[in-house]
Amino acid sequence: MTSPETRTAPQGNPARKKALTAVSAAVLVAGAAYGIYWALVLNHFESTDNAYVQGNVVQITPQTTGTVVAINADDTDHVKAGQWLVRLDPADAQNALDQAQAQLAQTVREVRTLFANNRTQQAQIALREADLARAQSEVARAQDDVSRRQPLVSSGAVGQEEFNHSKAQLTAAQSSLQAARSGVLAAREQLASNQSLTAGTSVDQHPNVLRASARVREAYLALKRADLLAPVDGYVARRNVQLGQRVQAGAPLLSVIALDQVWVEANFKESQLQNLRLGQPVELFADVYGKNVIYHGTIDGLGAGTGAAFALLPAQNATGNWIKVVQRVPVRVQLDPAELVKHPLRLGLSMDARVDVSKTDGRMLADAEQPAVAVQTSVFEQDSREADAKVQQIIAANGGPQARPAPPAVDDTVLTSARTLAALNH
Structure with missing residues (x-):
C-alpha cells in the first residue's frame, strides 16, 4: 500500500477556474466601462424624478358684491381673453x-x-x-x-x-x-x-x-364689472359658483389656466446644485406619455430657498431630536411652446428631468436688472376708455x-363811451 506521505494532491477543476476568471474579468470590464461611461456621460448630467408641471392659476373674483344671474363657462371649457364668464345682477349698478x-x-x-x-x-x-x-x-x-x-x-x-x-x-x-x-x-x-x-x-x-365725472366713471366701471371677464386664454377649472348665489367682492368663483404657458418645477437635491446654471438644456419625460415623448427645455431660474423653508410648518432644526434630511431646491424649467402644442400637459403631472451640466459658465442666479413685464392683460382697459x-x-x-x-375786464373805450352817453343824456 502507498503511504499517505506519498499520495499526490487532487488536481483542481479547470472549468471552475475558467468560470471564476471569466466572471472576474467581466466584472472588471463592466466596472471599467461604467467608470468610463460615468466620466464621459453620466458625470455631465443631473437628473431627478421629483418634478411636476406648474402654471398660472388665474382666479376669477368679483370686484363688487352681487347676485349671480348667469354663468357662461363650466369646468374643462376653453375660454378666450375678454369673454364673460359670470354675470352679476346689474340693477343696482345701473341705478x-x-x-x-x-x-x-x-x-x-x-x-x-x-x-x-x-x-x-x-x-x-x-x-x-x-x-x-x-x-x-x-x-x-x-x-x-x-x-x-x-x-x-x-x-x-x-x-x-x-x-x-x-x-x-x-x-x-x-x-x-x-x-x-x-x-x-x-x-x-x-x-x-x-x-x-x-x-x-x-x-x-x-x-x-x-x-361729478369721477362719479360717473366709478358707476360705469361698477356696471361693467357686473360681467366677470376672462383675463387670459385658457381652460376653466374649479368652478364653484352657482346661479342665484350671493357673492362677495374677492370671493374665488372659478379659475382659468393657460396650458400653453406652463413650466416644470424640478426639485433637485442640494448636493446636485453645484453645477446647475441658468440656460442649461434639459430633457424631460412625462409619465402621461411615457419615454416615447421627449420635452426639451432650459433652466429658467433656481429657487431662492428650499421647499422646507417655505412650508406651512417649517422644520425646527434646533430641537433635540433633530435628524438631518437632504433638502431639495425648486428649479424652474421653461418648456418649448411648440412641443406643448403637440403634447399638452396639465398642472401637477409628474415629470422626469435630466439636465446637461457640461457647460458651467452660466449664472446661478438671475442678474439684478429689472425684467420686462412677465404677464399682463388688456381686457379691462376697454372699460376705462x-x-x-x-x-x-x-x-x-x-x-x-x-x-x-370769462371775458377780460371792460376797457377804457367802453368807459369813455358810457361817459359820453351819460353826458348826452344830461
Whole structure:
C-alpha cells in the first residue's frame, strides 16, 4: 500500500477556474466601462424624478358684491381673453350710473351758469360806470350853479331861496355820485367773487365737473364689472359658483389656466446644485406619455430657498431630536411652446428631468436688472376708455365745451363811451 506521505494532491477543476476568471474579468470590464461611461456621460448630467408641471392659476373674483344671474363657462371649457364668464345682477349698478349721469349733467349746467354770470357782471360794471359818469356830470353842473349864484346873493340878483335850492341840488348830486361809486365797487367785488370760481379753468375742467365725472366713471366701471371677464386664454377649472348665489367682492368663483404657458418645477437635491446654471438644456419625460415623448427645455431660474423653508410648518432644526434630511431646491424649467402644442400637459403631472451640466459658465442666479413685464392683460382697459367716452358725451350734450372763459375786464373805450352817453343824456 502507498503511504499517505506519498499520495499526490487532487488536481483542481479547470472549468471552475475558467468560470471564476471569466466572471472576474467581466466584472472588471463592466466596472471599467461604467467608470468610463460615468466620466464621459453620466458625470455631465443631473437628473431627478421629483418634478411636476406648474402654471398660472388665474382666479376669477368679483370686484363688487352681487347676485349671480348667469354663468357662461363650466369646468374643462376653453375660454378666450375678454369673454364673460359670470354675470352679476346689474340693477343696482345701473341705478347708480343713471344718478351719476344726471348729476354730471346738472353740474355742467351749473358751471356754465357761473361762466355766464361773469359776462353778466362785466355788463353790470359797464352800467355802473355809466351811472358814475352821469353822477359826476350832475355834480359838476350843480357845483357850477352854486358857484355862479353865490356872488349874486349879496347883491340881490339871486334870491336866497333860489340859492338854497341850488345847494340842495348839489348835495343831492354828491349823494348820487357816492351811491354810483359804491355801485361800481359792489359790481367789481361781485365779479371778483364769481371769477374766483372760474379762474384758470374751463367748463369741462372745472373741479365740480371733474368730481361729478369721477362719479360717473366709478358707476360705469361698477356696471361693467357686473360681467366677470376672462383675463387670459385658457381652460376653466374649479368652478364653484352657482346661479342665484350671493357673492362677495374677492370671493374665488372659478379659475382659468393657460396650458400653453406652463413650466416644470424640478426639485433637485442640494448636493446636485453645484453645477446647475441658468440656460442649461434639459430633457424631460412625462409619465402621461411615457419615454416615447421627449420635452426639451432650459433652466429658467433656481429657487431662492428650499421647499422646507417655505412650508406651512417649517422644520425646527434646533430641537433635540433633530435628524438631518437632504433638502431639495425648486428649479424652474421653461418648456418649448411648440412641443406643448403637440403634447399638452396639465398642472401637477409628474415629470422626469435630466439636465446637461457640461457647460458651467452660466449664472446661478438671475442678474439684478429689472425684467420686462412677465404677464399682463388688456381686457379691462376697454372699460376705462368707454367710461371716459361716456363722460365726454354727457359734457358735450350739456354744452360744456362751448362755454367760454370769462371775458377780460371792460376797457377804457367802453368807459369813455358810457361817459359820453351819460353826458348826452344830461
